[in-house]
Amino acid sequence: MGHGITSVLLVALGGALGGIGRFAISNAMAHALGKAFPWGTLCVNASGALLAGWLLGVYGVANTQSLWLFAVAGLLGGYTTVSSFSLQTLELWQRGQAIRAALNMVATLLLGIAMTALGWWLAQG
Amino acid sequence: MSINAYLAVGLGSAMGSVLRYSVSLASMVMLGTHFPWGTLLVNVLGSCLIGWLAATASRAPHGKLAHWQPLLVAGFCGGFTTFSLFSLETLHLAQQGSMGLALLYGIGSLPLCVFSAWMGERLAFSHPPAA
Numbered sequence: 001m002g003h004g005i006t007s008v009l010l011v012a013l014g015g016a017l018g019g020i021g022r023f024a025i026s027n028a029m030a031h032a033l034g035k036a037f038p039w040g041t042l043c044v045n046a047s048g049a050l051l052a053g054w055l056l057g058v059y060g061v062a063n064t065q066s067l068w069l070f071a072v073a074g075l076l077g078g079y080t081t082v083s084s085f086s087l088q089t090l091e092l093w094q095r096g097q098a099i100r101a102a103l104n105m106v107a108t109l110l111l112g113i114a115m116t117a118l119g120w121w122l123a124q125g
Numbered sequence: 126m127s128i129n130a131y132l133a134v135g136l137g138s139a140m141g142s143v144l145r146y147s148v149s150l151a152s153m154v155m156l157g158t159h160f161p162w163g164t165l166l167v168n169v170l171g172s173c174l175i176g177w178l179a180a181t182a183s184r185a186p187h188g189k190l191a192h193w194q195p196l197l198v199a200g201f202c203g204g205f206t207t208f209s210l211f212s213l214e215t216l217h218l219a220q221q222g223s224m225g226l227a228l229l230y231g232i233g234s235l236p237l238c239v240f241s242a243w244m245g246e247r248l249a250f251s252h253p254p255a256a
């Protein structure tokens with residue numbers, strides 16, 4: 001674990017940048033499309049999944065490489081989120097919008113898996 | 126949105142990401158790499174925390190917790206939980222031929238996280254509001 005500190009710093013730096021990117025995009029999407037549906041979180045998670053799939057296709061599973069730590073564990077990990085998705089789905093449900101809540105869940109899952117597969121496929125060239 | 130809010134989100138997300146990375150390393154050591162326990166754990170815990178934070182802040186809109194929302198909610202909870210790793214792991218399980226595990230993990234995770242957020246909310250409402 002000689003590179004322990006470096007690993008932690010790479011994850012922290014990536015996580016900070018990813019979080020700020022998510023916050024900016026979520027705010028911009030909420031401003032542009034309103035808050036009736038959590039478009040921002042869906043968009044962030046779908047685009048993050050695409051990039052993650054592409055990186056998996058290019059580099060394979062490499063848990064200790066610096067690039068992987070920074071880009072996947074840090075940047076994309078911090079950029080995408082499940083907590084906001086959970087809260088927003090719960091809020092839709094509690095506002096009596098069960099169909100939107102279910103749609104958000106299905107869309108997030110299907111889009112996430114499809115985008116990851118697409119990213120991976122694009123990387124195969 | 127003020128620059129301070131962005132800095133708070135960045136700081137919270139950095140801390141959340143490092144903690145997520147630690148949990149995932151610890152879970153690989155303790156529970157093996159056959160199933161992505163680490164990611165499932167951070168997503169369920171982070172969802173419970175965001176539910177608790179949102180409910181607690183809504184009961185005391187001018188309290189300390191509401192003031193720390195960018196750091197704690199968009200920052201820490203956002204960075205601690207991850208959707209990209211969840212997607213990657215689901216695809217990876219499927220590519221390895223573990224179709225049953227991929228389906229279980231893929232379809233089970235998100236409803237479990239929503240349920241966990243609800244539990245966090247219930248937990249907040251079961252205690253008197255914090256100062």
